[in-house]
Amino acid sequence: MLMGASAWAADQPVSAADGMAVARRNACMGCHAVDRKLVGPSFQQVAEKYKGDPKASERLALKVRNGGSGVWGMIPMPSHPAMNNGDIQAVVNWVLAGAPSK
């Protein structure tokens, strides 16, 4: 399975349940699914793309906060200025771990 994911989990512990709860609370799942493309890429595609990239966590946290487009296509990811850093970090770590359901 995803070996990178366990390294992540060891580095920055975040429970999968937390990441998923944050995603649900912030309506991320309206545009993203775990395993298929909707408006945005699936969270598993995102995990695959950034596997082994030590800067991914920081980059994606900024992307969630500020939004942007051009990585996966022309449709922009909206900004989330009201989310706190802890929530952003939790959801980004969950995505990078392959969006596990438990």
Ligand code: HEC
């Ligand atoms: C209105 C639809 C929409 C919503 C809501 C949304 N996203 Fe996205 N997301 C997108 C699109 C479209 C992209 C692709 C952006 C691009 O190509 O650069 C994306 C990209 C991403 C990426 C990959 C960014 C990259 O640069 O590779 C992550 C991670 C992500 N979204 C997480 C989230 C999270 C977490 C939330 C909830 C807080 C969320 N998204 C809410 C549409 C959405």
